[in-house]
Amino acid sequence: MSADVMTRPRPRAVPAxxxxxxxxxxxxxxxxxxxxxxxxxxxxxxxxxxxxxxxRPAGSADPVPxxxxxxxxxxxxxxxGYAVFFRNSVIVGVWSLLVTTVIAVMGGYALARYRFRGRSxxxxxxxxxxxxPGAMMLIPLFSIFKTLGLINSLGSLIxxxxxxxxxxxxxxxxxxxxxxxFTVEEAAxxxxxxxxxxxxxxxxxxxxxxxxxxxxxxxxxxxxxFLFALMFVSRQDSFTIPVGLSYTIGEYxxxxxxxxxxxxxxxxxxxxxxxxxxxxxVHGISAGAVKG
Amino acid sequence: MTTMRRRAVPYxxxxxxxxxxxxxxxxxxxxxxxxxxxxxxxxxxxxxGFAGLDNxxxxxxxxxxxxxxxxxxxxxxxxxxxLQLLLGLALALIVNESFIGxxxxxxxxxxxxxxxGVLTTGIWILLYTPGTGVLRFLGQPEAxxxxxxxxxxxxxxxxxxxxxxxFFAILLLAGLQGIPGELYxxxxxxxxxxxxxxxxxxxxxxxxxxVLATLLRGVWEFNNVDLLYTLTGGGPAQVTTTLPLYxxxxxxxxxxxxxxxxxxxxxxxxxxxxxxxxxxxSRFGEDR
Numbered sequence: 396m397s398a399d400v401m402t403r404p405r406p407r408a409v410p411a412x413x414x415x416x417x418x419x420x421x422x423x424x425x426x427x428x429x430x431x432x433x434x435x436x437x438x439x440x441x442x443x444x445x446x447x448x449x450x451r452p453a454g455s456a457d458p459v460p461x462x463x464x465x466x467x468x469x470x471x472x473x474x475x476g477y478a479v480f481f482r483n484s485v486i487v488g489v490w491s492l493l494v495t496t497v498i499a500v501m502g503g504y505a506l507a508r509y510r511f512r513g514r515s516x517x518x519x520x521x522x523x524x525x526x527x528p529g530a531m532m533l534i535p536l537f538s539i540f541k542t543l544g545l546i547n548s549l550g551s552l553i554x555x556x557x558x559x560x561x562x563x564x565x566x567x568x569x570x571x572x573x574x575x576x577f578t579v580e581e582a583a584x585x586x587x588x589x590x591x592x593x594x595x596x597x598x599x600x601x602x603x604x605x606x607x608x609x610x611x612x613x614x615x616x617x618x619x620x621f622l623f624a625l626m627f628v629s630r631q632d633s634f635t636i637p638v639g640l641s642y643t644i645g646e647y648x649x650x651x652x653x654x655x656x657x658x659x660x661x662x663x664x665x666x667x668x669x670x671x672x673x674x675x676x677v678h679g680i681s682a683g684a685v686k687g
Numbered sequence: 688m689t690t691m692r693r694r695a696v697p698y699x700x701x702x703x704x705x706x707x708x709x710x711x712x713x714x715x716x717x718x719x720x721x722x723x724x725x726x727x728x729x730x731x732x733x734x735x736g737f738a739g740l741d742n743x744x745x746x747x748x749x750x751x752x753x754x755x756x757x758x759x760x761x762x763x764x765x766x767x768x769x770l771q772l773l774l775g776l777a778l779a780l781i782v783n784e785s786f787i788g789x790x791x792x793x794x795x796x797x798x799x800x801x802x803x804g805v806l807t808t809g810i811w812i813l814l815y816t817p818g819t820g821v822l823r824f825l826g827q828p829e830a831x832x833x834x835x836x837x838x839x840x841x842x843x844x845x846x847x848x849x850x851x852x853x854f855f856a857i858l859l860l861a862g863l864q865g866i867p868g869e870l871y872x873x874x875x876x877x878x879x880x881x882x883x884x885x886x887x888x889x890x891x892x893x894x895x896x897x898v899l900a901t902l903l904r905g906v907w908e909f910n911n912v913d914l915l916y917t918l919t920g921g922g923p924a925q926v927t928t929t930l931p932l933y934x935x936x937x938x939x940x941x942x943x944x945x946x947x948x949x950x951x952x953x954x955x956x957x958x959x960x961x962x963x964x965x966x967x968x969s970r971f972g973e974d975r
Contacts, residue, residue, distance in 0.1 A: 431781050431792060434774075438796050441810045441849060444821060448813050456819060498703045505700035517701060524712055525903065526958055528910035530931040531951040533938045534722065535715030558711040561704055590696075619803030621913045626939055637805040641917050644809055651813055658809040662802055669801035670794040677793075680861040 445662075448655030467656035471643070475653065477660050479632055480639035483549060487635060488617045490553045495560045495613040496606060502561075503568025503605075504594070508577070521562040529559060533626045540627055551627040552635065556617040564609045567679045571605025572598070608679035611672040615665045636661045716955075722948035729942035742949035752925055752933060753950065757957075760909060760929040766844050767851060767908045768901050774848065775855030775900075780889075782856070783863045800853035804913025811846040811918065833919060836926050843927060847914055855900055862896030863889070898969045902962060909958060930954050 449467055450460035471477045506514065536555055537546070545551035575598050583593035621637040628634060634642075643657045669676075726738045746753050782793050799807075814821050817831050832842040866889065874884045912935050915921060921928035921936065928936075931954060937947035 427781060427784055427786060430777065431796075434778060434781075434796055435792070437849065438799060440821065441814055442798075444813055445810050498707075501700040502704045505697040509697035509700075511694070511697040514697075517705075520708065524708065526906055526962060527712055527716070528931050528951075528954065528958070530910060530912045530935045530938075531719070531954055532712070532715050533935060534944045534947050534951070535718040536711065537938070538718065538944075539711070539715065554707075554711065558707050561707065565704060615801050619801075619806075621803060621805050621917075622935060622939075637803050637913075640803075640805045640809055644805070644812065644917055651816070651819065654809055655813060658806050658813075661806045661809075665801040665803075666798050669798055673794050673797055674790065677857055677861055677864075680858060 442662075445655045445658050448651050449659045451652075453650075453652050467652035468660075470650075470653050471657045471660065475639070475643060475657070476631065476634070477636070477639060477657060480634050480636045481660060483633060484618055484636040487549050487552045487556065488614045490549075491556045491560060491617040492610050492614040494553070494557045495564050496610045498557075498561060499564035499568045499609050500599075500602070500606070502565040503570075503572050504598075506565065506569035507572035518566075521565060524562045529620075529622055533622060536623070537626055545627070547628055547630050547633055549628075549633060552617075552620070552623055555623045555627070556620055557613075559620075560613040560616050564613060567612070568602075568605055568609050571602055571608070571679060575601045604675045604678060607672050608675040611668050612676065615668060618665050719948045719951050719955075722944055723952045725945045725948075727943075727945035727948075729944065735945075738945060742946050743952075745946070746949055746953065752928065753930075753953075755925065756928045756930045756933045759927060760931075762840075763844075763927075763929055764905055764908050766840075767847055768905050770844070770848055771851050771855045771904060772897070772901060774852045776859055776893075776897075778852060778856040779859035779863055780885075783860055797853040797857060799850045800857065802850055804850070804911065805917050807846055807850045807914055808917040811842075811849075815842060834923055836923055839919060839923060839927055843915065843918060846918065847908070847911075850914075851904070851908070855904055858900040858903070859893065859896060862893045862900075865896075866892045895971060898966075898971045902965055902971075905965070906958065906962065930957075 447458065447460045450463045450465075451457060452462070452464045452466070505511070506518070532555075536551075540546050540551040540554075543551075545554070579601075580593050580597050583597045584590060588596065619637060620635075621641065624635040624638045625641070628638065640657050640661050643654050723742055724738055724740070725735065726741070727735050778796060782789060782796065786792075802810075812833075813819075815832050822830050822832070830838070832838040870888050870892075871884055874888050879887065909929070910931050912929070912932050915927055915929060915932050916935060919927045921932050930950065934947050934950045934954065937943045937950065
């Protein structure tokens with residue numbers, strides 16, 4: 396009871412002097428706000444610097460981008476071809492998100508709800524895949540995609556990224572499924588729902604945080620993948636954003652405005668997605684970690 | 688009949704995963720082992736053929752870059768993991784406290800996690816470039832940190848920290864949230880100060896999370912190629928070439944699949960050995 400009172404958020408009616416007290420506690424300032432502020436500077440200055448280069452006119456060296464210009468964005472979007480790279484990255488990212496999420500729901504459900512022979516072997520295999528380096532799979536995967544006729548096609552990236560997203564996604568998803576009480580599902584089955592209908596009607600809606608966490612995780616990973624796209628795609632009209640950006644770094648290294656504007660285009664979708672879903676990710680990892 | 692069908696359900700559910708992993712992870716690993724015993728270079732198809740242990744002999748006895756890359760890989764992984772653990776733990780403890788604007792603070796400090804290695808390169812090139820970068824505010828306007836073999840290592844380590852600390856902090860924050868609050872209250876009642884609560888409550892409970900995070904991140908930093916490939920290209924003079932970066936250069940740039948596969952096999956063996964050793968030494972998952 397007393398612990399409950401202590402942890403409950405203070406009501407708004409408390410006088411201003413009391414509300415402000417934690418701020419004036421010098422230990423708390425030193426322990427919490429100073430290091431947090433320093434770390435925020437370390438995190439945000441690089442982002443700010445990129446924005447400055449992207450928004451100020453070429454040749455300016457002001458640390459504040461004024462007057463603001465969008466000329467660099469026009470250059471990268473129209474002349475360098477980021478419009479095409481962006482479209483390709485969206486296609487690969489969305490397909491990989493959809494396929495990864497559907498397969499992860501199936502696998503996660505199997506792990507969470509069934510005790511079947513080979514279950515622990517399956518878990519071990521999933522964990523072991525985390526040790527397989529993407530860089531070292533370039534050579535054999537290139538040969539496979541060549542046989543399948545997928546070199547220079549976005550299909551190779553969708554397949555490769557999905558495979559590398561899957562193991563962690565399944566482990567995360569099984570944590571989310573376990574968190575939905577089985578009794579709810581049973582009740583639906585008793586009421587005459589089949590297992591599939593019970594799942595679709597009862598479990599799936601409750602899995603929303605899990606779907607968001609796994610889907611955004613898959614999208615961000617795929618959006619950022621560089622090596623596969625560099626190795627499997629060599630036609631410029633199939634480039635994804637990271638590959639386009641790497642060529643901007645190489646070829647336009649004198650044109651920092653273009654490099655920075657390309658960087659903003661690359662960062663905007665994933666940083667926005669991440670800011671929105673960050674709490675689901677932390678929650679998902681702790682759910683997976685608690686389960687072991 | 689129905690029990691047969693019911694028993695098949697979990698296998699049906701995992702079958703797409705199993706098929707994908709078998710076709711695009713297990714089979715490729717097997718084919719790497721096969722290629723490593725072959726001469727196979729896409730730019731010189733006439734010289735392809737069985738090589739026996741030639742690739743491994745060349746790697747172990749003639750290739751200085753291989754040996755140098757091993758040394759740098761160890762230095763890179765140890766520096767990154769040590770610093771990411773320190774900063775990530777501090778950051779996780781800070782954003783685990785309750786304060787106004789915590790959600791926003793978390794989103795901001797974790798956000799570099801969502802940024803790709805290539806973009807990290809782009810951003811840090813802007814920061815490091817002599818004359819227009821930020822080092823002029825630190826009194827070093829003409830320092831070309833990436834071109835100087837003495838300063839390139841700290842420069843790439845800081846750039847990777849910027850992107851690497853957030854995920855470490857996320858993993859540890861998840862671990863922190865699993866510690867029951869009563870334990871702290873009990874310790875506080877017993878008169879334990881902040882430091883002692885950290886040592887005797889937080890650290891023991893975080894132990895498995897720390898071991899898992901350092902292992903996962905260690906493997907990840909070992910395998911991480913994007914940043915070094917684009918930021919330094921392994922240079923200047925190959926001083927920042929890790930083993931996987933060397934493999935990627937062999938595969939992407941010189942299309943030497945036979946020798947690249949031999950290097951890959953070496954990487955697998957080293958990674959496996961180090962991971963098992965680490966789990967043993969840290970006594971992961973054992974009750975204490």
